[in-house]
Amino acid sequence: MNKTPTISHAAEVKIENLTKSFGSQLVLDNISFEVKTGETFVIMGPSGSGKSILLKNIIGLEKPDEGKVLINELDASIPDTHEKVITSIVFQASALFNSMSVYDNLAFYPREHNLYSKNELRAEVEKTLAILSLSEAAHKYPSELSGGMRKRVAIARSLMVRPQLILYDEPTSELDPIMGATISEIIATLNEKFHVTSIVVSHDPYLACSIASRVALLFNGKVHLIAKPDELDQSDDPKVIEFLKPKIDVRNPRFRKLHS
Secondary structure, three states: OOOOOOOOOOOOEEEEEEEEEEOOEEEEEEEEEEEOOOOEEEEEOOOOOOHHHHHHHHHOOOOOOEEEEEEOOEEOOOOOHHHHOOEEEEOOOOOOOOOOOHHHHHHHHHHHOOOOOHHHHHHHHHHHHHHOOOHHHOOOOHHHOOHHHHHHHHHHHHHOOOOOEEEEEOOOOOOOHHHHHHHHHHHHHHHHHHOOEEEEEOOOHHHHHHHOOEEEEEEOOEEEEEEOHHHHHOOOOHHHHHHHOOOOOOOOHHHHHHOO
16 A cells, blocks of 8 residues: 655654763763754764764664653654654765665665555656756766765655654765755755754854754763854854864974974
């Protein structure tokens, strides 16, 4: 029986006292915040601050040691939650099937789960490719695509289930500034077009300040602050300034040695 997905309202996410350790290493330390329906919420922080582990707890790939993640008041660590509240993730490395064409990458999950009839599936794939300006790439393979195009295919694939929540893991990593700006614009546009909640893990200040409703800044597994982009830009907090506007001391002997 055909189970064509329908457009649903955007999801709400609540993080309540989330703690996660690996052995003796405390990665997430009693984190709490909420992501509102329809919001684009960006999680930033230096390497090792716990951003990717937090994302994995939201998607259910990791389970908290303490606390919980709720998506529309349902426990994110229970697999059924991500079927009741449709969730997609765009992985940092895109995670496309290299042996499949772009078309078949988009069609794979809906085809395996009988979400559409054959004719509906073709129409949905073609429509989604068109939204991401990928129609001409339908019969190409991932190895034939640029990094930016692979990111766009990964985003297109995430839309095939009509998600209520999309998670993005470093969507602009390894892209040049122009393509990074393009991906940022795509995320913002899709958020409005599909009325989906977006949670973006990124180290990219341009992306955060251009698309975010709010930004959470993580340091050492803790939420240092949550603010709107303009509030971050005007902040005199030393940690915010250090992360968003780092300065290089050219008088540092180490710097001089590297550039001598």
